[in-house]
Amino acid sequence: MIYITRRERFNAAHKLFREDWSDEQNLETFGKCSNPNWHGHNYELFVTVKGEVNPETGFVIDLKALKNIICTQVTNKLDHRNVNLDVDFMKGKMASTEVLAIEIFKQLKPHIEQHGAALHKILLRETENNYVEYYGE
Amino acid sequence: MIYITRRERFNAAHKLFREDWSDEQNLETFGKCSNPNWHGHNYELFVTVKGEVNPETGFVIDLKALKNIICTQVTNKLDHRNVNLDVDFMKGKMASTEVLAIEIFKQLKPHIEQHGAALHKILLRETENNYVEYYGE
Amino acid sequence: MIYITRRERFNAAHKLFREDWSDEQNLETFGKCSNPNWHGHNYELFVTVKGEVNPETGFVIDLKALKNIICTQVTNKLDHRNVNLDVDFMKGKMASTEVLAIEIFKQLKPHIEQHGAALHKILLRETENNYVEYYGE
Amino acid sequence: MIYITRRERFNAAHKLFREDWSDEQNLETFGKCSNPNWHGHNYELFVTVKGEVNPETGFVIDLKALKNIICTQVTNKLDHRNVNLDVDFMKGKMASTEVLAIEIFKQLKPHIEQHGAALHKILLRETENNYVEYYGE
Amino acid sequence: MIYITRRERFNAAHKLFREDWSDEQNLETFGKCSNPNWHGHNYELFVTVKGEVNPETGFVIDLKALKNIICTQVTNKLDHRNVNLDVDFMKGKMASTEVLAIEIFKQLKPHIEQHGAALHKILLRETENNYVEYYGE
Amino acid sequence: MIYITRRERFNAAHKLFREDWSDEQNLETFGKCSNPNWHGHNYELFVTVKGEVNPETGFVIDLKALKNIICTQVTNKLDHRNVNLDVDFMKGKMASTEVLAIEIFKQLKPHIEQHGAALHKILLRETENNYVEYYGE
Numbered sequence: 121m122i123y124i125t126r127r128e129r130f131n132a133a134h135k136l137f138r139e140d141w142s143d144e145q146n147l148e149t150f151g152k153c154s155n156p157n158w159h160g161h162n163y164e165l166f167v168t169v170k171g172e173v174n175p176e177t178g179f180v181i182d183l184k185a186l187k188n189i190i191c192t193q194v195t196n197k198l199d200h201r202n203v204n205l206d207v208d209f210m211k212g213k214m215a216s217t218e219v220l221a222i223e224i225f226k227q228l229k230p231h232i233e234q235h236g237a238a239l240h241k242i243l244l245r246e247t248e249n250n251y252v253e254y255y256g257e
Numbered sequence: 258m259i260y261i262t263r264r265e266r267f268n269a270a271h272k273l274f275r276e277d278w279s280d281e282q283n284l285e286t287f288g289k290c291s292n293p294n295w296h297g298h299n300y301e302l303f304v305t306v307k308g309e310v311n312p313e314t315g316f317v318i319d320l321k322a323l324k325n326i327i328c329t330q331v332t333n334k335l336d337h338r339n340v341n342l343d344v345d346f347m348k349g350k351m352a353s354t355e356v357l358a359i360e361i362f363k364q365l366k367p368h369i370e371q372h373g374a375a376l377h378k379i380l381l382r383e384t385e386n387n388y389v390e391y392y393g394e
Numbered sequence: 395m396i397y398i399t400r401r402e403r404f405n406a407a408h409k410l411f412r413e414d415w416s417d418e419q420n421l422e423t424f425g426k427c428s429n430p431n432w433h434g435h436n437y438e439l440f441v442t443v444k445g446e447v448n449p450e451t452g453f454v455i456d457l458k459a460l461k462n463i464i465c466t467q468v469t470n471k472l473d474h475r476n477v478n479l480d481v482d483f484m485k486g487k488m489a490s491t492e493v494l495a496i497e498i499f500k501q502l503k504p505h506i507e508q509h510g511a512a513l514h515k516i517l518l519r520e521t522e523n524n525y526v527e528y529y530g531e
Numbered sequence: 532m533i534y535i536t537r538r539e540r541f542n543a544a545h546k547l548f549r550e551d552w553s554d555e556q557n558l559e560t561f562g563k564c565s566n567p568n569w570h571g572h573n574y575e576l577f578v579t580v581k582g583e584v585n586p587e588t589g590f591v592i593d594l595k596a597l598k599n600i601i602c603t604q605v606t607n608k609l610d611h612r613n614v615n616l617d618v619d620f621m622k623g624k625m626a627s628t629e630v631l632a633i634e635i636f637k638q639l640k641p642h643i644e645q646h647g648a649a650l651h652k653i654l655l656r657e658t659e660n661n662y663v664e665y666y667g668e
Numbered sequence: 669m670i671y672i673t674r675r676e677r678f679n680a681a682h683k684l685f686r687e688d689w690s691d692e693q694n695l696e697t698f699g700k701c702s703n704p705n706w707h708g709h710n711y712e713l714f715v716t717v718k719g720e721v722n723p724e725t726g727f728v729i730d731l732k733a734l735k736n737i738i739c740t741q742v743t744n745k746l747d748h749r750n751v752n753l754d755v756d757f758m759k760g761k762m763a764s765t766e767v768l769a770i771e772i773f774k775q776l777k778p779h780i781e782q783h784g785a786a787l788h789k790i791l792l793r794e795t796e797n798n799y800v801e802y803y804g805e
Numbered sequence: 806m807i808y809i810t811r812r813e814r815f816n817a818a819h820k821l822f823r824e825d826w827s828d829e830q831n832l833e834t835f836g837k838c839s840n841p842n843w844h845g846h847n848y849e850l851f852v853t854v855k856g857e858v859n860p861e862t863g864f865v866i867d868l869k870a871l872k873n874i875i876c877t878q879v880t881n882k883l884d885h886r887n888v889n890l891d892v893d894f895m896k897g898k899m900a901s902t903e904v905l906a907i908e909i910f911k912q913l914k915p916h917i918e919q920h921g922a923a924l925h926k927i928l929l930r931e932t933e934n935n936y937v938e939y940y941g942e
Binding site for chain 4: 680681700703705706709748749754795
């Protein structure tokens with residue numbers, strides 16, 4: 121069993137707020153992350169896949185295929201977009217790094233399994249000082 | 258003469274577009290950077306100050322003072338904000354990295370000169386793949 | 395279950411030596427790290443917390459609260475200090491990266507648990523070429 | 532139990548291809564990585580060792596000894612070399628990052644165990660966008 | 669006048685040697701960089717362009733156009749290639765970082781000038797510990 | 806004319822203080838940097854040399870020779886040392902980054918000129934957020 125990780129990036133706007141809360145409540149809980157006019161990040165996404173090494177190719181998974189899955193299913197939908205408003209799989213969800221990582225995991229899992237490998241982990245870095253990891257359970 | 262550089266960071270939303278252009282014209286010129294619902298970045302700002310070394314302290318400028326100027330005049334206004342909508346010194350201007358660097362330079366210059374040093378350069382990094390430098394002329 | 399990591403930094407002096415050993419013995423075991431007049435590092439501390447996502451906020455733990463715990467309990471005591479001489483929780487202990495990581499874990503664990511989350515891991519980076527990880531057992 | 536990681540680097544040439552395949556087959560499977568005249572990388576190797584902390588030294592393993600093992604057994608054989616042609620432990624094997632990580636693990640394991648510690652993981656980074664991890668099973 | 673920099677990357681094999689020298693002479697001058705079977709690097713190329721800001725767009729140069737020039741004229745020719753054998757503009761030249769930077773400058777200059785901007789500098793990083801800068805004269 | 810830069814690193818302790826000042830005066834001017842028991846940093850030193858490219862070798866200067874000069878004259882004296890107490894060329898001087906950069910420049914200049922090249926710049930990085938540049942005048 122070996123683990124291979126591919127990094128992709130996307131630049132997106134978001135905010136943390138609940139429509140069913142007052143502005144004061146949002147500000148108290150989410151601080152400057154609740155700025156009504158949005159803010160944004162250069163997100164880094166690390167997708168870790170595990171599997172056996174194919175003895176013929178030396179690969180767990182073809183990285184071009186993995187990159188293609190990540191871009192088609194996830195980063196093309198997020199890059200230069202608004203996480204709260206523009207992304208189908210985030211509709212009606214909190215745009216926190218935690219929730220975004222979980223939803224990205226769900227998007228990728230079936231497509232990676234179709235390539236005979238298993239999705240092990242999503243690591244989503246929001247800034248140089250914080251990131252989230254999700255293993256699917 | 259010696260040069261000292263302080264890095265500060267801010268996370269902001271922006272978009273590239275002209276209100277006097279159609280959506281098609283904006284899309285053609287600015288591509289995905291014109292996404293109507295904004296996108297965003299983790300900006301890195303490097304402020305380079307030059308001057309003589311004070312023989313008593315060994316300093317060109319007290320870095321705590323420099324950090325304080327940068328935060329008060331620039332990054333507090335930009336961090337977790339929308340460059341197009343929320344920032345007084347960017348009102349009515351294109352929110353490109355180039356223009357933002359020039360306007361940051363103008364904000365900082367008089368305050369740094371009050372500390373007996375000269376503002377040499379602004380370097381503003383938008384992503385790991387592109388940045389802008391401005392020397393004030 | 396999701397994992398969130400916060401990075402904080404501190405710049406500190408230390409040395410590796412045993413008072414009950416001769417200078418020669420210290421030099422032989424610890425090499426240049428035993429320099430009597432100290433040396434120092436820009437340490438990077440990564441604190442990983444795990445827990446369930448709060449469905450109301452999308453958070454495992456409020457990062458401002460986590461940052462506050464780390465600074466109050468750990469980095470304020472270490473930053474611009476001497477690990478061997480100035481830090482209450484390191485008194486009488488070897489100032490190796492391993493021991494420092496273990497003691498930081500002990501400092502943080504009860505305070506993070508008071509916020510309803512669990513401390514998963516401490517990663518302490520001493521240089522770009524070496525770091526230590528501790529999971530509490 | 533604590534984990535300590537040492538990073539070493541090596542700059543090497545390689546290509547992905549099978550001699551028993553035609554050029555077309557190699558190109559189809561391995562893309563530009565099959566360029567007949569080779570290409571190359573600045574590889575980063577992270578070796579993670581686990582063990583108990585020695586109460587006398589505060590060490591899991593002496594990092595100078597660990598560095599010495601890594602250089603003697605692995606990086607001296609790979610640095611400024613061709614992975615396919617020049618490296619004894621890669622003869623007859625696919626020069627993929629996956630296979631290279633597994634073979635490096637095998638090279639290091641007995642030598643680290645002679646120092647009373649256990650080899651936990653090899654992380655081998657080929658580019659800023661992809662890396663492989665291997666735990667020995 | 670403002671300066672904008674675009675980073676692109678390429679992974680290539682090369683060696684430092686002179687065909688008119690003996691192996692011993694090559695080894696003495698170029699050390700392990702003269703390994704007959706090549707070695708390689710993840711090169712980072714930073715292209716700095718200068719010009720006036722276009723008041724309509726806020727741009728010095730469209731970064732998509734700049735990226736396109738760099739890829740077409742330079743990195744597509746170098747990526748996953750052998751600098752000594754595969755690259756038209758390096759034929760018969762020493763494959764040192766210095767010479768490569770100079771030749772890349774020559775390749776890019778006329779194409780950037782066709783976009784109404786000036787090529788200011790090439791910075792070519794070979795490893796994390798060394799890089800070369802060339803200003804065209 | 807081309808510029809080549811070599812990075813070397815050293816880990817050192819220091820403090821900012823004047824013996825002819827009271828502790829209060831030192832604290833007021835230098836803040837936590839005046840901690841009596843020292844603190845420390847992982848310094849990064851970038852040495853930029855300029856010259857013509859030797860047409861025979863493709864080199865401005867042999868990087869092994871440059872590395873050797875930097876280590877012998879500078880980093881061996883600073884690494885795992887106390888800048889205030891252990892370094893001959895810093896005796897009686899303020900251990901600020903500015904002064905250290907200037908003194909490093911003076912140490913290196915004659916030795917680099919003996920190799921037929923010119924010392925262009927010293928860049929000394931103290932933390933990820935601040936660095937100093939000195940051009941010799």
